[in-house]
Amino acid sequence: MADIKLEKVTKRYPDGTEAVKQVDLEIGDGEFMILVGPSGCGKSTALRMIAGLEEISDGDLLIGGERVNDLAPRDRDIAMVFQNYALYPHMTVRENMGFALKLAKEDEGVIRERVDEAARILDLEPHLERKPANLSGGQRQRVAMGRAIVRSPKVFLMDEPLSNLDAKLRVQMRTEVSRIQQRVGTTTVYVTHDQVEAMTLGDRVAVMRGGVIQQVDSPKNLYEKPQNLFVAGFIGSPSMNFLPAKLEDGRIKLPFGDAPLPDAMRSVLEGGNGKSRDVIAGVRPEHFEDADVEPDKEGLKFTAPVSVVESMGSELYAYFDIEHGAVQSSELNELAEDAGLSDLPTHGGGDVQQVVARLDAASGARPGGEANLVLDTQYLQLFDPSGGKSLVNHEG
Amino acid sequence: MEAASVPAADVRPRAKKKKLKTGEQQKTPWWMWICVVAIVVFCLFPFYWLINTSLKTGPDLSTSALFPPNPTLDNFQSIFKDSNFTNALKNSAIVALATTALALIVGSFCAYALARLRIRFKFAILAIVLTITTFPQITIAAPIFKLWRDIGLYNTIPGLVIPYLTFALPLAIYILTSFFREIPRDLEEAALVDGATNFQAFYKVVVPLAAPGLATAGILTFIAAWNEFLLAITLTSSPAARTVPAAIAFFTGSTQFEQPLGTISAASVTISIPLIVMVLLFQKRIVAGLTAGAVKG
Numbered sequence: 001m002a003d004i005k006l007e008k009v010t011k012r013y014p015d016g017t018e019a020v021k022q023v024d025l026e027i028g029d030g031e032f033m034i035l036v037g038p039s040g041c042g043k044s045t046a047l048r049m050i051a052g053l054e055e056i057s058d059g060d061l062l063i064g065g066e067r068v069n070d071l072a073p074r075d076r077d078i079a080m081v082f083q084n085y086a087l088y089p090h091m092t093v094r095e096n097m098g099f100a101l102k103l104a105k106e107d108e109g110v111i112r113e114r115v116d117e118a119a120r121i122l123d124l125e126p127h128l129e130r131k132p133a134n135l136s137g138g139q140r141q142r143v144a145m146g147r148a149i150v151r152s153p154k155v156f157l158m159d160e161p162l163s164n165l166d167a168k169l170r171v172q173m174r175t176e177v178s179r180i181q182q183r184v185g186t187t188t189v190y191v192t193h194d195q196v197e198a199m200t201l202g203d204r205v206a207v208m209r210g211g212v213i214q215q216v217d218s219p220k221n222l223y224e225k226p227q228n229l230f231v232a233g234f235i236g237s238p239s240m241n242f243l244p245a246k247l248e249d250g251r252i253k254l255p256f257g258d259a260p261l262p263d264a265m266r267s268v269l270e271g272g273n274g275k276s277r278d279v280i281a282g283v284r285p286e287h288f289e290d291a292d293v294e295p296d297k298e299g300l301k302f303t304a305p306v307s308v309v310e311s312m313g314s315e316l317y318a319y320f321d322i323e324h325g326a327v328q329s330s331e332l333n334e335l336a337e338d339a340g341l342s343d344l345p346t347h348g349g350g351d352v353q354q355v356v357a358r359l360d361a362a363s364g365a366r367p368g369g370e371a372n373l374v375l376d377t378q379y380l381q382l383f384d385p386s387g388g389k390s391l392v393n394h395e396g
Numbered sequence: 397m398e399a400a401s402v403p404a405a406d407v408r409p410r411a412k413k414k415k416l417k418t419g420e421q422q423k424t425p426w427w428m429w430i431c432v433v434a435i436v437v438f439c440l441f442p443f444y445w446l447i448n449t450s451l452k453t454g455p456d457l458s459t460s461a462l463f464p465p466n467p468t469l470d471n472f473q474s475i476f477k478d479s480n481f482t483n484a485l486k487n488s489a490i491v492a493l494a495t496t497a498l499a500l501i502v503g504s505f506c507a508y509a510l511a512r513l514r515i516r517f518k519f520a521i522l523a524i525v526l527t528i529t530t531f532p533q534i535t536i537a538a539p540i541f542k543l544w545r546d547i548g549l550y551n552t553i554p555g556l557v558i559p560y561l562t563f564a565l566p567l568a569i570y571i572l573t574s575f576f577r578e579i580p581r582d583l584e585e586a587a588l589v590d591g592a593t594n595f596q597a598f599y600k601v602v603v604p605l606a607a608p609g610l611a612t613a614g615i616l617t618f619i620a621a622w623n624e625f626l627l628a629i630t631l632t633s634s635p636a637a638r639t640v641p642a643a644i645a646f647f648t649g650s651t652q653f654e655q656p657l658g659t660i661s662a663a664s665v666t667i668s669i670p671l672i673v674m675v676l677l678f679q680k681r682i683v684a685g686l687t688a689g690a691v692k693g
């Protein structure tokens with residue numbers, strides 16, 4: 001077991017493109033760290049650099065306090081679970097799991113014992129003599145995990161280990177991964193593009209974009225206190241709604257009405273510049289509520305023409321459009337592109353912004369009808385239109 | 397949105413119809429079977445006639461009956477008594493096996509480099525390698541004859557193995573490159589992380605997975621080296637290094653008036669047997685899809 005430290009780690013390809021730019025990251029001993037971000041954000045490259053499969057162009061990588069930049073993967077004492085599992089097809093499950101120990105010239109009896117134990121943890125005992133081709137997807141995934149844990153390495157590295165499983169199995173394996181990591185207590189770096197996995201698995205999550213770490217924090221803080229538009233938009237499902245807004249005389253003007261700024265927010269903003277300014281307001285879908293269901297709820301009340309309703313059983317997503325409401329921010333457009341949101345149905349494009357509200361299942365919202373909604377303004381997020389930095393959550 | 401949903405709804409019934417069509421039992425028409433039989437007879441008849449001839453002696457040799465009138469194994473007995481033939485058989489085995497082994501070892505290194513490393517002009521290199529196999533052998537026969545005479549490789553076994561590699565190696569490289577390319581790189585990376593050196597990752601993971609490719613390349617180079625005639629007859633002068641195809645050409649009848657046709661046929665049948673055995677042995681390896689299950693299936 002060991003801690004991992006990345007100091008200004010950079011990956012530069014021969015053609016000059018930088019996949020990872022000056023990344024600083026400290027991962028504590030036994031910590032479960034998630035690297036998350038859209039495809040091409042450099043998270044996998046960062047992981048492969050820790051593994052030693054990718055050369056580090058610049059900066060230092062320390063595992064357990066020792067600089068390992070120039071060590072071959074086999075000398076770093078790490079285990080990796082690959083996205084496609086990379087099981088050796090010509091070996092049985094037992095041989096697959098014992099391969100690393102065999103290479104380390106471990107005693108035959110010891111290998112047997114350790115493989116048996118790992119198989120017991122992973123519930124693979126009946127399959128030990130089978131070949132990977134005869135296993136189901138979930139079993140293969142467990143073998144890949146088993147191959148990592150038999151060695152008791154200093155560090156586990158996992159590269160989207162669940163992305164090849166179907167949805168149901170993925171949820172099941174997610175808890176399994178978490179259980180195993182807690183049981184063995186090994187420092188783990190886990191790469192995923194799935195923000196749900198990131199939120200549920202990690203002790204801490206590092207959100208990456210374009211080779212740069214945007215924010216490293218606990219899942220709760222990422223969700224509640226995103227430091228910029230990108231993190232706010234990336235974390236959460238359905239994602240945060242972004243609306244153009246104006247701050248004026250201690251009030252916030254939103255497209256569907258204005259409300260006094262909550263006190264907590266006002267005190268933070270007071271230090272800012274001037275009285276009237278344009279901002280981007282971020283609203284999580286769950287901070288809307290149906291005013292007819294909860295008439296006592298405080299907040300900004302308004303009526304919205306509902307266009308689409310998705311019922312989830314326990315809750316209900318109501319979509320409505322805001323005319324002249326499209327947020328004009330280059331950062332936000334880039335974010336939409338980055339996160340693959342650009343092809344989401346924003347009807348007609350142009351100047352219409354679609355907003356989603358998560359309402360109680362008892363809500364009477366109907367497509368084509370009107371809904372009385374109430375917005376809890378104290379959870380509003382405010383962002384600078386130029387640069388996308390949060391105006392309410394500051395680093396540290 | 398509506399416009400998009402219309403073709404989507406349209407697709408399903410169409411797909412269903414297609415499925416129904418392919419689901420019908422398709423019978424192989426009778427004329428197809430006739431063609432198959434005709435082709436098989438056409439291909440195998442010469443070989444049958446070879447066996448036929450090898451079982452005949454003396455005046456029987458000139459009959460054209462479909463079955464030998466007095467089948468006998470005399471021809472086989474006489475060729476195995478002939479030290480020229482048994483020697484040639486031994487030489488052939490050594491030459492073919494050495495060529496195959498060298499081609500596979502050197503070829504697998506080359507192919508691995510071509511499949512995995514970032515090399516400039518990779519395609520050009522592969523194309524040149526392949527072009528070499530198309531050169532007529534007669535173009536190198538004369539220069540090599542001269543060269544071998546000068547440096548003392550003439551009429552030796554290495555003197556045959558080396559020129560054979562000029563066609564065996566490109567063949568092996570070409571076949572193995574495509575096999576190595578098919579093996580997911582993740583498997584090697586997994587091996588590296590598991591503690592293997594680059595070479596261990598190669599021979600413990602890549603080579604076993606490329607076994608069907610090695611078998612294919614091996615069998616083809618073995619056949620080519622085993623059957624080679626032109627260089628064998630040009631570069632040998634005595635039974636010391638002469639291989640079977642060349643030795644057969646020197647067969648003579650026991651008297652001046654006897655045709656060596658029977659013994660030639662018997663020798664030809666004899667040298668065909670190892671090839672048939674090899675193909676049958678390796679067929680399973682070649683067909684086996686070993687990489688199945690390596691990655692998500």
